[in-house]
Amino acid sequence: MTAALDALLGRLTMYRLTLALLLVLTVEALVLSLAGLLAFSPAELGGTLLAAVGGTIIGTRLLALILRLRPHGDSSLITGLIVFLIMFPSGTTAGLGGILVAGIAAGASKFLLAFRGRHIFNPAATGAVVATLLGVGAAGWWVANAYMLPVVAVGVALLVYRTRKLSMAVVFLIVGIGILLVGLVQGGMAPGAGLQLVLTSYPLLFLVGFMMTEPLTLPPLRWQQWLFAAIVATVLALQLSIGPVFLGPEFALVIGNAGAFLLGQRRGVRLAFAGARQLTPTSTELVFEPSRPVRFRAGQYMELSMPHRDADRRGSRRVFSITSAPQDTAVTFGVRTTESGSSFKKALLELPREARITGTLVGGDFCLPRDRSVPLLLAAGGIGVTPFISQLRDLAARGEERDVVLAYVVRSEEDIAFRDELADLGTRVVLFVPGGEAPALPGTWTYGGSAPDAENLLAAVPDLRKRRVLVSGSPKLIGEIRAEVRKAGVSRVRTDAFLGY
Numbered sequence: 001m002t003a004a005l006d007a008l009l010g011r012l013t014m015y016r017l018t019l020a021l022l023l024v025l026t027v028e029a030l031v032l033s034l035a036g037l038l039a040f041s042p043a044e045l046g047g048t049l050l051a052a053v054g055g056t057i058i059g060t061r062l063l064a065l066i067l068r069l070r071p072h073g074d075s076s077l078i079t080g081l082i083v084f085l086i087m088f089p090s091g092t093t094a095g096l097g098g099i100l101v102a103g104i105a106a107g108a109s110k111f112l113l114a115f116r117g118r119h120i121f122n123p124a125a126t127g128a129v130v131a132t133l134l135g136v137g138a139a140g141w142w143v144a145n146a147y148m149l150p151v152v153a154v155g156v157a158l159l160v161y162r163t164r165k166l167s168m169a170v171v172f173l174i175v176g177i178g179i180l181l182v183g184l185v186q187g188g189m190a191p192g193a194g195l196q197l198v199l200t201s202y203p204l205l206f207l208v209g210f211m212m213t214e215p216l217t218l219p220p221l222r223w224q225q226w227l228f229a230a231i232v233a234t235v236l237a238l239q240l241s242i243g244p245v246f247l248g249p250e251f252a253l254v255i256g257n258a259g260a261f262l263l264g265q266r267r268g269v270r271l272a273f274a275g276a277r278q279l280t281p282t283s284t285e286l287v288f289e290p291s292r293p294v295r296f297r298a299g300q301y302m303e304l305s306m307p308h309r310d311a312d313r314r315g316s317r318r319v320f321s322i323t324s325a326p327q328d329t330a331v332t333f334g335v336r337t338t339e340s341g342s343s344f345k346k347a348l349l350e351l352p353r354e355a356r357i358t359g360t361l362v363g364g365d366f367c368l369p370r371d372r373s374v375p376l377l378l379a380a381g382g383i384g385v386t387p388f389i390s391q392l393r394d395l396a397a398r399g400e401e402r403d404v405v406l407a408y409v410v411r412s413e414e415d416i417a418f419r420d421e422l423a424d425l426g427t428r429v430v431l432f433v434p435g436g437e438a439p440a441l442p443g444t445w446t447y448g449g450s451a452p453d454a455e456n457l458l459a460a461v462p463d464l465r466k467r468r469v470l471v472s473g474s475p476k477l478i479g480e481i482r483a484e485v486r487k488a489g490v491s492r493v494r495t496d497a498f499l500g501y
Contacts, residue, residue, distance in 0.1 A: 005161070005479070015074040017162060018210065021155040022081040025143065028151055037147050040089040048089040051096045053080030055103020063111035079106050082124035082210060086250065088140030098137025105130035118216050118360060121257045125211065128250035139250045144203040156209025163213045167222065172208045172229035179237035203249055211253060219263040220363020227263070232256035269294055269359045273351040274330060279417040282338045283383045284349065285323060288331050296326055298394035299387040300364040306357040308347040317360065318344050321386040325393035334386035334417065366470065366496035374468050375403040377461060379452065379481050381473030382410060387496055388472065389418050392425055405430060405461050409452055409477060413439040430460040452481055454488040465489040472496040
């Protein structure tokens with residue numbers, strides 16, 4: 001089940017998935033309004049939709065034109081639809097004007113309230129805050145209602161699963177629901193009725209799924225994301241006011257974004273392109289010389305920013321796993337070269353020598369456990385081996401010996417990346433290649449079979465149940481291996497999917 005879901009969601013970028021879910025919610029709202037099940041007429045919702053989306057597009061394109069940047073179409077629509085779903089609908093000229101202002105502020109905030117090209121605050125929440133402070137509009141968060149709850153819940157589940165932010169969502173919901181429920185019970189409401197009221201009248205689910213999972217405003221480490229979630233939930237649930245201004249969910253998120261920015265802020269580093277080497281027919285390792293030493297832990301990623309001509313909807317920044325060891329002076333990345341339709345990837349692979357790009361942040365928690373006595377199984381598919389090669393290079397550089405087995409899944413023998421280096425490192429590798437015939441392998445390697453199923457894994461690694469398992473690769477492969485190692489009796493599995501955001 002999870003493998004099929006991973007494969008399905010892996011075909012969509014996060015922009016497209018989020019946009020599709022927001023469009024479903026928008027259509028549902030209009031249908032409910034026509035059926036008389038919402039407090040707002042179809043005309044009010046239609047006018048609000050046009051003002052919210054139109055204002056966001058105006059704000060985005062105006063600032064992009066002034067700053068000579070390329071606007072992101074999907075991102076503008078996502079922000080506009082969120083503004084539509086949270087601003088209080090109106091059928092008056094003044095009310096629609098306030099919603100238009102919120103949309104314009106939301107779109108403009110991506111450029112005006114930004115650091116190294118990365119917006120600091122959630123744009124839709126910022127638009128709502130600006131409209132509130134100017135006194136021209138207010139966020140009603142009307143998307144939180146009993147009729148829309150089932151569709152919202154399904155959408156949130158898909159987004160949280162796709163972004164692997166379940167733990168962050170759990171922290172947010174436990175803190176937020178807990179504080180709200182305690183207040184309601186102290187006010188005399190029965191716990192069951194209080195919980196029902198919280199789920200149907202407060203926008204906790206929509207906020208955490210559709211807004212807090214936005215990667216550009218998240219801190220890079222898991223514990224920081226938990227803290228961010230707790231801050232937003234606490235401010236929202238306490239329902240505080242500063243003077244006449246009520247700190248609603250939009251203020252809670254903006255406050256949380258400010259904290260996330262301080263937690264996740266990293267000095268940008270200029271990277272000079274120093275060359276490339278072919279790993280396989282479908283992958284390349286790119287080498288960059290940093291302007292200053294880059295601090296990171298083996299297994300982490302770096303976000304690269306590279307404005308380029310004719311940038312497509314994926315934009316000018318992407319995340320790549322670092323393949324170099326922290327001790328190396330150069331910084332290297334393993335890149336899949338068969339991705340179609342990516343202007344960023346094309347421009348990256350065509351960089352001339354000494355060309356400079358910017359590394360904007362380092363993040364990620366996909367690191368080896370600090371306890372050196374823990375035996376490990378590292379399971380990778382194709383170019384998913386990149387974080388593991390960084391970790392193995394790091395162990396070698398520090399002279400640290402660990403009980404490590406690399407289960408490596410490739411489509412053919414020619415798709416084995418870092419073959420010679422893995423052999424030189426003495427890494428114990430179990431190779432899985434479809435076809436049923438064992439290829440010629442280095443001395444420390446064994447052929448595990450055509451697929452990494454539970455039976456083959458246990459045959460190749462008899463002590464598998466005692467090992468900590470880390471899995472990296474496509475969402476489909478991660479789902480398959482996770483299911484098989486759990487079938488084999490392993491309970492602790494960490495994953496690092498290429499999510500394609």
